[in-house]
Amino acid sequence: METMLRVDQLSKAFKNKQAVRDVSFDVRKGEIMAILGPNGAGKSTTIRNIMGIMYPDEGAISFSGHDKIPRYKIGYLPEERGLYKNVKVMDILLYLAELKDYPLKKARERALAYLKKFDLEGHENSSIEELSKGMGQKVQFISSIIHEPELLILDEPFSGLDPVSQDLFKTEIRKLAEKGTAILLSSHQMNLVEEMCDRLFMMHNGERIIYGDMDDVKERYANFKCTIRGKNDQHELEGLPDVERVEQDEDTSVLYLTRDVEPVSWLKHLPENLTVQELSIDRISLHEIFIDIATTGNIEQKEGATHA
Template identity: 40%
Template sequence: MLEIKNLSKQYSGKIAVDSLSFSVSPGEVFGLLGRNGAGKTTTIKMMLGLVAPDGGTVKWNHKNGLGHVSYGYLPEERGLYPKTKVIDQLTYFAKLEGLGKKEIKKSIDYWIDRFDIGQYRNKLAGDLSKGNQQKVQLVATLLHNPELIILDEPFSGLDPVNTNLLTEVILEEKEKGKVIIMSSHQMDQVEKFCKQVVLMKEGKAIISGDLTTVKNSYGMMYLSLFGEVSRLVTFCSANGHSYEQDGKRVIVSLEQDQDPLAILTRLKQEGVDVNEVTYLQPTLHQIFVDKVGS
């Protein structure tokens, strides 16, 4: 189990991370969210011992620091040697993790095949596309079977096919009982994986906890109405309802104490036909934009 408690960091008097606390259990994917400059990468670097915190603790199974745990870190920035063959640098990274010769070959062969990049093993990393470089970095992150996996923008550069492939891999690692931290701007991907999230703004955690609880406590629900769009829009405008048009649907924003049945009754009274109604929770994307958008 990973435990972060009151982690803090300042740079030249400016707060980068302010008393951040969270914990992640085995078999969980934790979402570390926020805009650029929110403090996510600084948090990760303090966890890994790359940056010294001003205060707070990082513990693994109640022991200080991550010096006694095997971890894999995928940074947002490219971390490959562009003039070195893929196979050579993966072998080098595996040796740094203490793998033996047979383990190295077995692991690299497995992951290269899993990410479908076998045809690039003898290519220079710099000659690969952005997406294939990302897959090489993912292999380097996972080849030593780490207990803790930290993924900073893991879907960067990946097309839809490879996004699905990485999704499968993350779920497989989750099922193995790994502790996984994922930082991403792609909220739809975060919602697929993460049970717990923390949303950071200017170094502070402004939302933290179970994703379902976060959504339920947001204070806003949505009513999706499918019908005659022009009349639905006119109805919403006339009655002061906040709404968005999405193709042939109108999405009405509801305050927590608003009764959706009252709106449906009013629509019927005014003769506005509705063919389909869906009561929706807010998406993580909507919460993110509302809480950290300017």
């Protein structure tokens, strides 16, 4: 698959703080790539260097083999929204399209189509300040894609959206990827990242921690857990083989299993007197991996991280 964006050994410091250190990854045509990490991990600094808002101290950023990313080929949805509040919706969309040298007639057609798709039909002449937070978020999203960018950077795109609007965004983001747009997505909503993204790049303290295909990352970093619904003794469950810890909430027990356990074989160790109303075995979620790294700094498996 063709590489659209390449970040190579990027480093950036501010006074005495090293914000990003020797970061490398790429984003391919037609894929959704997640860039993740706790607050202060270096995500925003990395994105701003890609956007040309600031420049790295070391390293290089290239787009389709070129040193600079043409402004009309990149779309950006920032975490902090910045549309002019007293400007009409259509005016701001056409203005931003014009900044990208996009034909205004085509921009108007695309704007009307997207406003209809996102249930904003009839709001062309509304000012941004008249819209709800979710409606404003939709306009901001449209402004980032109206010029048909080849590279799209989305920073917390689902913030402030209700579940229906989240589904609309997810559908549109997938469609853009299917048409060949390279998408770099940053979000703290791990369930959506896990559902949507093909690969991920996770940072901590300005450095790369995890990088690779979503399925490979989960297989490498996510141990199995067994969830049992039924009233059972926690101490008895903790005594089972290959159980690292047990968490209980009312009548539900979650058994976190050791690495490399074989689930089918492990099930044979469950006692006959176990109360089971429901039982399931799956890997821990990306959210749990994220929390583990963010709260404990557990990076023992950093070296040899899966690469795609």
